[in-house]
Structures are given as structure tokens and as C-alpha cells.
Amino acid sequence: MSRIAYVNGHYVRHAEAGVHIEDRGYQFADGVYEVCGVRGGKLMDETLHLERLQRSLHELRMEMPMPLPALKHILRETLRRNHVLNGMVYCQVTRGVAPRDHPFPENARPSLVVTAKRLNETRIAVAVTHGVEVVTMPDQRWARRDIKSIALLPNILAKQSAREAGAYEAWLVDEEGFVTEGSSTNA
Template identity: 75%
Template sequence: MSRIAYVNGRYLRHAEAAIHIEDRGYQFADGVYEVCGVRGGLLMDERLHLERLERSLGELRIALPVPLTALRFILREVIRRNRLWDGMVYFQITRGVAPRDHPFPPASVRPALTVTAKRLNMARVAAAVEKGVAVITMPDIRWARRDIKSVALLPNILAKQQAREAGAYEAWLVDDAGYITEGSSTNAWIVDREGRLVTRPAGPEILNGVTRKVLLAAARQEGIEVVERAFTPQEAKSAREAFISASSAILIPVTAIDGQSIGNGAPGSLSMRLREAYMKVCELS
């Protein structure tokens, strides 16, 4: 079956879906996006994703191209037309199509909306969860507003590629003060020597991941002590456990950082407990 995409009011075969060459997302990375997990044909934490989408748009002064009720329908229609059971829906909004010029175009230019869907290889995700993954650390060279889920991801791409070339799954980015911010496409977590769950607090230095929010709620519901503070690579390497979180895979244990084993080199018990607890708090709709 052919994949189906939504582009500015039309459902098209994925292979034929296209945008104008002067779309500002293509010219300037002038846009935002969201990735919402799909499990059993249902959207995961849709409400939180749409709340963050509205916030990102507000920070960039981009209007919603359609009402939220219409966007919710479009997301479900893309899922339906792709017969998606387990996977993800990607939706992107840019400032629209206008002659290339740095200032905002006239208010009459309508923002552009595209939506695509993709299946996930759940066996591959399960294998990563079971065995754990390796990460490397490297300097964080991204812009200062990482809390906006912008499509401007070139530094993230370079970091992810460096991780792949090093045989690692992810890169943890380190700020000028020597503290880990987050991964190139994930949030970063450790379990410290006292058994507390530690992750960097929300702010402009990191993207406040939706899965991050839900995991924090799940941890507190489970009675796990949570500390939101920055931590260094050195502390992470001496932690009991470490893991990454993202909408695509929820939680994947980290078993090595820069080639050094974490804990006993296997996924930690608190990490696995928290991954199970996530589904008790996650909203499916």
C-alpha cells in the first residue's frame, strides 16, 4: 500500500507530496514540528504535543494554519489512510510560501501544514531496550532557544552522525559550563548513587520533551524521588543507571557513555520499572 501524506489541504501519495521551493521552512528553517507516537492505532499524549506546538508557534509568531479541532482530525485521517498501528505521526508548520526575504512576509501569507506517518520497527526498539545503548558526549553548539521545537536541526544532525560513526546510538551534548543538556534527539537522565532520578530542568537550554513530562509524572506516581538539576558527564559515568527518552521509543537504557560501562553494564531496574509505569500515565486518544 502507498503511504499517504497531507499537504496544505490535500491528501497525496507520499511519493508525490511536495511543497513550493520558496516555502520558508525550506529557505530559512522558519517553522516548527511535532512527532507524536502511535500505539495500537491511537495517538500518544496528543494533548501535550498540541500544547507544545502552540507554544512553539507563539514563540516564533506563526499562526495555526487550521483550528486545533481540524488538526486533530487530520492527524487521525493520516493514521487511518496509512493503516498505521504502531509508529509515529510527524506534523510540521512553517511560516508559508513567500519570495525569499529575511523579514516576516505579509500577514496574508498563510502558514503551511504537512503531515506524514511512519511505521516503527518495534522489534528493533525492543532489542535496544533489552540490551541498552551506548552514547558519546560532545560540545553543544546549538542555538540558545532549544525549548522551541524548531525545524532548524543541523547541529543535532551533525551530533547524531558523529555518534553513529563512533558506533553509538546517541550523542549527549555538553554546555560551556561542562553540564549535559540533552541528547541530539532525546532527553538525558541518570539515576544517581543515592537512587534518585536526575534530569536537567526545563528551560531554554533543552527541549521539554512530552515523554519527559510523562515520565516525571510516572516517577512521582511510583514514589521515585526526582531531582531536576544539571549533571556532568563525570557524574553520569559514575551513576547507577542512565537512559534516554523520546516519543518514538519512550525510554531506552544507556549502558555505556564514552566507552565506559554504566553500573553493571546492563539496563537498570529503575529504568525498566519507569518504562512500564509510563503506560499507566500516558494518554491514548
């Protein structure tokens, strides 16, 4: 059985699913996601996950891609089409397709991708029964500015703030007061 994904209004085979090359999620990591566990065909903590999704979108000044009842229907339909009773559903919303430029685009429509998959029940049972090993690491998610990754969300937020302040650019400053780079330029 092939997996099915929901992509911007269409249910498509997972292997054929894709978004436009200028989707801001692909270009800048300009989007948010939620993962919700599924047990017995029911979404676990659905309300909490959807509230966090809405809060995350609000913090990035993005609109919901559709009304909440419609999104709930798509989550359930994606589970149904994939025959997932125990597993997870993944929902990603991006700012949408626009020419590559750091400030928020005008008139872009949010993109929505939803996938679902089964999880290995035996592996989960063993982990719950016996526990798992973990290590602690420093949180470096936004501190690794030396890596030119596509995760430019901090940069686009800085660029948008600069535009709203009437400036062309924002220079980013480290904890010692040194300029590290511009939001979309070299400093």
C-alpha cells in the same frame, strides 16, 4: 502499499508530496515540528505535543494553520490512511510561501505537512529491553554560524526585531563582543 502524506489541504502519495520552492521552511527553516509516537493506533502524549506545537508557533509569532480539532482530525486520518497502529506521526508547520526576504511576510498562510510511518517493532523491543548506547556532545545547533546552512531561523528573528525597532539590519555579536555578521547582510 504506498505511503500517504497530508500537504496543505490535500492527501497525496508520499512519493509525490512537495511544497513550493519559496516555502519559508525550505528557504529559512522558518517553521516548527512535532513528532508523536503511536501505540495501538493512539497518539502518545497528544495533548503535551500539541501544547508544545502551539507554544513553539507562538514564540515564532506564527498562527496555527487551522483550529486544533481540525488538526487532530488530520493527524488521525493520516494514521488511518497509512495503516499505522504502532509508529509515529510527524507534523510540520512553516510560515508559508512568500518571496525570499528575511522579515516576516505579510499575508502568508502557514503551510502544514503531516506524515506517518510504522516503526520496526522488533528493533524497538530490543532497545527497550537491552538499552542503547549514547554519547554526549556540545549543543551547537545555533552556534555554527560558519556554516551557511538554510537553518536561518535565528537570522529571521533578528531581522524581524530590527524591523520592529525601526532599523534596517541587526548585527549579530558573539560572546566576546565581536560582530560576526548581519542578520541578512555581511558586516
